[in-house]
Amino acid sequence: MNRFELLKSLQPMLQDNLIVCNIGIPSQELYHINDQPNYFYMLGSMGLASSIGLGLSLSVDKNVISIDGDGSVLMNMNTLATVGNRAPNNYTLLIIDNSSYGSTGDQKTFTDEKTNLKEVAIGAGCRNVIECNGSDTPSNLEKALGDKNNSYVIISKINSGNVAVKPIPINPITIRDRFRKIIGKVDYLK
Amino acid sequence: MRISKTIISYLKKGGADFFLSVPCKLLANMIAILENDKDVFYSAIPREEEGMGICAGAYLGNKLPCIMMQNSGIGNAVNSIVSLLQLYQMPVVFLISYRGTPGELVGAQAGMAKVTKEILQTLRIPMLHCSSEKDLDKISTFTAYAKVIENPVAILCDFNLMKED
Ligand SMILES: [Mg+2]
Numbered sequence: 001m002n003r004f005e006l007l008k009s010l011q012p013m014l015q016d017n018l019i020v021c022n023i024g025i026p027s028q029e030l031y032h033i034n035d036q037p038n039y040f041y042m043l044g045s046m047g048l049a050s051s052i053g054l055g056l057s058l059s060v061d062k063n064v065i066s067i068d069g070d071g072s073v074l075m076n077m078n079t080l081a082t083v084g085n086r087a088p089n090n091y092t093l094l095i096i097d098n099s100s101y102g103s104t105g106d107q108k109t110f111t112d113e114k115t116n117l118k119e120v121a122i123g124a125g126c127r128n129v130i131e132c133n134g135s136d137t138p139s140n141l142e143k144a145l146g147d148k149n150n151s152y153v154i155i156s157k158i159n160s161g162n163v164a165v166k167p168i169p170i171n172p173i174t175i176r177d178r179f180r181k182i183i184g185k186v187d188y189l190k
Numbered sequence: 191m192r193i194s195k196t197i198i199s200y201l202k203k204g205g206a207d208f209f210l211s212v213p214c215k216l217l218a219n220m221i222a223i224l225e226n227d228k229d230v231f232y233s234a235i236p237r238e239e240e241g242m243g244i245c246a247g248a249y250l251g252n253k254l255p256c257i258m259m260q261n262s263g264i265g266n267a268v269n270s271i272v273s274l275l276q277l278y279q280m281p282v283v284f285l286i287s288y289r290g291t292p293g294e295l296v297g298a299q300a301g302m303a304k305v306t307k308e309i310l311q312t313l314r315i316p317m318l319h320c321s322s323e324k325d326l327d328k329i330s331t332f333t334a335y336a337k338v339i340e341n342p343v344a345i346l347c348d349f350n351l352m353k354e355d
Contacts, residue, residue, distance in 0.1 A: 020247070040250065042274075043273075043277060044269070044272075044273025044274055044277050045242075045243065045269060045270045045273045045274035045277075047239070047243075048239070048240065048242070048243030048246070048270060048274060049243075050243075051240045051241075051242075051243025051244045051246075051247065052243045052244070052246045052247040052250070052274075053247060054243075054244055054247060055208075055243065055244035055245060055246060055247025055248040055249075055250075055251070055255070056247035056248065056250050056251045057247070058208075058231055058244075058247075058248060058251070059208065059231075059247065059248045059250075059251025059252065059253045060251040060252075064247075076237075076239070076240055076243075078235075078236035078237050078240055079240055079243075081236060082233075082235050082236065082240065082244070086233055172277050172278045172279075173278065173279060175278070176250070176278045176279065176280070179250060180250055180252070183250065183251060183252065
């Protein structure tokens with residue numbers, strides 16, 4: 001299974017939740033599979049998908065899912081310590097681990113060698129860390145979303161590879177405003 | 191403690207309701223105040239760049255975030271400021287302990303002190319430089335200003351202002 005197929009299979013679980021999606025091809029694939037206003041697409045700042053989702057989950061009651069990647073987590077690894085110590089129960093971090101820098105030409109990351117993100121996450125303080133293959137990811141995500149008493153980190157081990165899609169044709173302020181409107185607290189947008 | 195109390199109360203008066211810090215000795219009193227404040231979220235975090243991401247999320251969730259850090263933290267966070275906070279126009283207040291300014295005891299801090307304002311200017315971030323107690327009452331308006339312009343703003347607190355607090 002590659003990322004595109006995984007993102008497709010997750011669509012039913014993403015609809016009622018707030019989604020923060022990693023920069024580059026992950027966001028582009030998600031956009032082309034099923035663009036929704038509750039999807040916040042990152043257009044810059046590689047590494048911060050987990051952090052943006054965390055800040056959001058600390059500020060709203062809805063379930064928040066950060067869709068991150070192995071390369072991005074490796075770039076902002078301290079995030080696992082912050083998630084481990086501060087993530088509220090409405091936060092799920094889904095790390096799509098294809099052992100590859102998918103957006104920059106599929107160069108191998110360290111998870112292809114010695115680095116094990118599950119062990120890093122546990123060592124950083126995360127409880128409820130699940131590592132699974134792509135086809136088991138939807139059921140694990142469903143479990144995480146259904147558990148109102150725990151935050152989860154899910155590491156989905158899939159194959160590398162991208163589907164050829166175009167860049168996201170909506171501007172950042174539009175992405176921001178329609179996302180905030182879903183949250184429903186922005187007076188001037190009503 | 192008086193100055194730290196004043197700063198926090200003006201930040202809150204300006205609307206800030208979500209606080210992070212990458213600790214600094216000069217921020218220690220403010221951190222102690224926030225740790226005991228039940229009205230707002232506060233946490234220390236490991237790195238400023240990550241903090242910009244957390245602040246971005248908090249803003250999306252309708253908070254007005256404030257991140258407290260040393261000026262060295264601006265160096266750690268430049269891309270996240272430009273490619274996240276400014277790209278999506280997200281208000282965040284940077285409360286910066288201005289290490290390396292006169293009064294400083296650690297010579298090595300002077301390097302970042304020399305370039306801090308130029309970095310902020312290059313990033314087109316509005317600045318409020320607080321060098322004495324009489325500057326502090328501008329903090330609430332300046333905090334609210336971040337929300338009006340939907341962009342980050344920076345408040346710099348000199349070493350000598352904070353050291354005796
Ligand atoms: Mg990857």
